[in-house]
């Protein structure tokens with residue numbers, strides 16, 4: 001039996017990166033769970049930010065931001081950046097995070113996060129109390145120790161990204177690989193008709 005739960009703002013799971021706005025002179029960062037890839041071409045990311053976020057003001061000033069994916073072991077610093085405002089405290093300094101220059105945009109990256117995206121804002125859409133910010137991903141960076149043997153792709157197991165479960169307010173890590181994408185589905189068409197039913 002299904003139970004109706006009403007309108008919901010939850011998907012399972014959600015990523016929870018640190019998004020940085022500003023420049024080397026003045027930057028702020030916050031935890032963002034309402035974020036995802038919006039398009040593959042041009043590669044784009046979308047995120048919903050409350051209009052009141054200090055970091056959003058800095059993003060608007062430069063039209064740029066960076067997305068910094070933490071390891072599961074970094075839950076405490078991510079949570080800290082999600083419960084304090086840059087209006088009150090220098091969060092990066094307090095959390096022991098190092099802001100380092102990227103390659104393309106003026107907004108810095110978080111050195112301690114092993115995977116980073118540099119983005120330029122392309123759209124801003126008002127949605128209720130939130131602003132949907134869409135940015136084109138103009139560069140990406142990965143620590144060498146999270147790359148697979150080809151040296152060109154991120155190994156998700158090595159990255160071990162932080163995962164967020166909104167309803168129960170849990171931080172988690174990824175589970176094991178269960179199947180190969182764009183491949184396991186073929187086994188259904190290959191089955192005998194009675195097995196596929």
Ligand SMILES: Cc1cc2nc3c(=O)[nH]c(=O)nc-3n(C[C@H](O)[C@H](O)[C@H](O)COP(=O)(O)O)c2cc1C
Pocket residue numbers: 016028029030031032033034035048049050052053054055056078079081082083084085086087164
């Ligand atoms: C797990 C988690 C996820 C969050 N996701 C979002 C989000 O998607 N959008 C948002 O506007 N705020 C989100 N927040 C809240 C901001 O990170 C928080 O208000 C932060 O203190 C804002 O910092 P700032 O004022 O320095 O920009 C989240 C907080 C936590 C702890």
